[in-house]
Amino acid sequence: MTTTxxxxxxLTLVIILLIIACFLAPYAWVVASSLKNQFTVFGDVTPLSWxxxxxxxxxxxxxxxLFERTNILRALLNTAIVAxxxxxxxxxxxxxxxxxxxRIKFPGANVVFMLILLTFLLxxxxxxxxxxxxxxxxxxxxxxxxxxxxxxxSPFGLFLLKQAFEExxxxxxxxxxxxxxxxxxxxxxxVLPNVKVPMVTLGLITxxxxxxxxxxxLVIVQDxxxxxxxxxxxxxxxxTQLPNWGETFAGATVATVPLILLFLVLQKYFTQGxxxxxxKG
Amino acid sequence: xxxxxxxxxxxxxxxxRPRKAATRRQKQERxxxxxxxxxxxxxxxxxxxxxxxxxxxxxxxxxxxxxxxxEKFVGLRNFADMIEYDDAGRSFGITFLFAFxxxxxxxxxxxxxxxxxxSKLPARGLVRTMIMLPVVTSSVVIATMWSFLxxxxxxxxxxxxxxxxxxxxxxxxxxxxxLPSLIAMTLWQQVGFGAILFxxxxxxxxxxxxxxxxxxxxxxxxxxWNITIPLLSRTTLFVVVIMTVFSLQxxxxxxxxxxxxxxxxTNLIVYHIYNTAFIMQQAGYASALSVVLLLVVLxxxxxxxxxxxxxxxx
Numbered sequence: 196m197t198t199t200x201x202x203x204x205x206l207t208l209v210i211i212l213l214i215i216a217c218f219l220a221p222y223a224w225v226v227a228s229s230l231k232n233q234f235t236v237f238g239d240v241t242p243l244s245w246x247x248x249x250x251x252x253x254x255x256x257x258x259x260x261l262f263e264r265t266n267i268l269r270a271l272l273n274t275a276i277v278a279x280x281x282x283x284x285x286x287x288x289x290x291x292x293x294x295x296x297x298r299i300k301f302p303g304a305n306v307v308f309m310l311i312l313l314t315f316l317l318x319x320x321x322x323x324x325x326x327x328x329x330x331x332x333x334x335x336x337x338x339x340x341x342x343x344x345x346x347x348x349s350p351f352g353l354f355l356l357k358q359a360f361e362e363x364x365x366x367x368x369x370x371x372x373x374x375x376x377x378x379x380x381x382x383x384x385x386v387l388p389n390v391k392v393p394m395v396t397l398g399l400i401t402x403x404x405x406x407x408x409x410x411x412x413l414v415i416v417q418d419x420x421x422x423x424x425x426x427x428x429x430x431x432x433x434x435t436q437l438p439n440w441g442e443t444f445a446g447a448t449v450a451t452v453p454l455i456l457l458f459l460v461l462q463k464y465f466t467q468g469x470x471x472x473x474x475k476g
Numbered sequence: 477x478x479x480x481x482x483x484x485x486x487x488x489x490x491x492x493r494p495r496k497a498a499t500r501r502q503k504q505e506r507x508x509x510x511x512x513x514x515x516x517x518x519x520x521x522x523x524x525x526x527x528x529x530x531x532x533x534x535x536x537x538x539x540x541x542x543x544x545x546x547e548k549f550v551g552l553r554n555f556a557d558m559i560e561y562d563d564a565g566r567s568f569g570i571t572f573l574f575a576f577x578x579x580x581x582x583x584x585x586x587x588x589x590x591x592x593x594x595s596k597l598p599a600r601g602l603v604r605t606m607i608m609l610p611v612v613t614s615s616v617v618i619a620t621m622w623s624f625l626x627x628x629x630x631x632x633x634x635x636x637x638x639x640x641x642x643x644x645x646x647x648x649x650x651x652x653x654x655l656p657s658l659i660a661m662t663l664w665q666q667v668g669f670g671a672i673l674f675x676x677x678x679x680x681x682x683x684x685x686x687x688x689x690x691x692x693x694x695x696x697x698x699x700x701w702n703i704t705i706p707l708l709s710r711t712t713l714f715v716v717v718i719m720t721v722f723s724l725q726x727x728x729x730x731x732x733x734x735x736x737x738x739x740x741x742t743n744l745i746v747y748h749i750y751n752t753a754f755i756m757q758q759a760g761y762a763s764a765l766s767v768v769l770l771l772v773v774l775x776x777x778x779x780x781x782x783x784x785x786x787x788x789x790x
Contacts, residue, residue: 203597206597207597207598207599210592210597210603211599211602211603214603214606214607215606217664218606218607218609218610218664219606219609220632221621221622221625221632222609224625224632225621225624236630237630240630240631240632240634240635241629241630241634241635241638242635242638242639243632243635243636243638243639247632247635288515288516288519289516291512291513291515291516292512292513292515292516292517294512295508295509295512295513296513299505299508299509299512300505301505301506301509301510302506304509307513307517310517310520310525311520314520314524314525316773316774316777316778317524317528317770318721318724318725318769318770318773319725320725320727320746321725321746321749321766321769321770321773322524322527322528322531322766322770323746323749323750323753323766324531324534324541324749324753324759324762324763324766325526325527325528325530325531325534325763325766326523326527327541327753328527328530328534328541328544328759329522329523329526329527329530330523333522344519344523345519345523346523347519348515348516348517348518348519348520348523348524350520353516377508378508378512379508382512403612406614407612407613407614407615407616409614409615409616409727409728410727410728410746410750414750414754425614425616425617426616428616428617428620429616429620429732440624440630443620443624444624446620447617447620447621450614450616450617451613451614451617454612454613454614455609455612455613458608458609458612459605462605462608465608465612466604466608466672469611469669469672469673470672470673470675470676
């Protein structure tokens, strides 16, 4: 019995150390190096010492020059605007559509559902070129609206909410209907307050998708004043100069920390949403 | 409930009654349904179906995005070019190899991690949080992080190799190591997501099955191999398809880390499409490439749906 316990403890320890080395160490290196100057970053790696993962003699000069030299602050603000807008409109439109599909009987419901189902299979990245033409044809290129608008009608969001709406018992609504409540009132005052968890899950996954999106904003926006965070940090180094490692790491940290904090606080919803849907940003 | 059913049977039975009242109510319901659905469906049609049609049409044209009006109908020429010149074939080949490499490693490792997360061993929560970090990190940050990790002179991985006495490696600057490096990075990025999907599947396996087999004298390995894994074949198929589709659409690694090189060794198809359309300004040819990529992804999804529907229904 004791040997089994020792073996188990040893196995667990090995797995945890391996996971820390693989998954935590790169993050620690990036964050620690963002607080060092170039020579210290290189010196701590060759030969590799524990100092590589700890900000010994920390300096914030990389962050200062990052915010002074680049328009990263503007990019963060743009990203926040796009993300909040996209989350709000995705939640509203998807929940309305899910309500119609689960609570109202109308001819053609199957056709509508098939149309939505089919878009689930379309690979987003393969459609960049025609999507660019459609969005710029609508005069929305180089705008924050243009960044968010193609993704608001999310088939994934609709499925997530449709499932939640179907699981919701209809007794309350029947009672309200007998009292004379219409669909709009039932939707806002009975259905929506009872699907908070799936709504939060969808909101978070939309936020994650939006915050991390890269190819589409890169394609549709050229104006640096309208750029969002991922494109901004991808383009922060000018191509003619050698990369400043510390400053690049500072940019990566700024672009990542908000999302990781959000993830740590609301981990339950993230994991649940990803496991049930199988789709992520 | 009962009043509603009664009303239904009454209206269905009373066929002689004038049907106007019912239709008016139905009309009203239809109007409400349209109101609730219209915003979603409108955006869906404009931003999913219209681009699909535009793409199909443009794959028969020769034009540039800078001056789309000056277009020329070329029939199947773009598709013929794909066969004639080897850029498309090579790019698709590299992309398939990339996707295959990712899937082959993600599946067993994610499954093993899921088994650990589903066991009673301590520190599961900590491990789950750590493996999910790359999943919530953007592909731009991951690509940036890994190009520095893999740097030949000052990278962390070469620093670690020095310590254990292995020679320094060129990684991204070598034609033979660049693609495997990107596969390793994507494995690192996606394994947590795969593990979460497998964990959800494992939690759906009734524990009585394994316990009964153990009482009958089966070893842990036999239970795993003969009961757990077959029961998870649907989950496995699901993870395989998701990882394949995701890998086929990878863009940031090629764009940020290798620019498709060295010598086009990492010229992934979405990066090739991006270059063709936005840099080389051959949007017609890029549309044709996109059509082929779309068909490949659709075919994979169709096979998945067919398999999920027909076989392996435990």
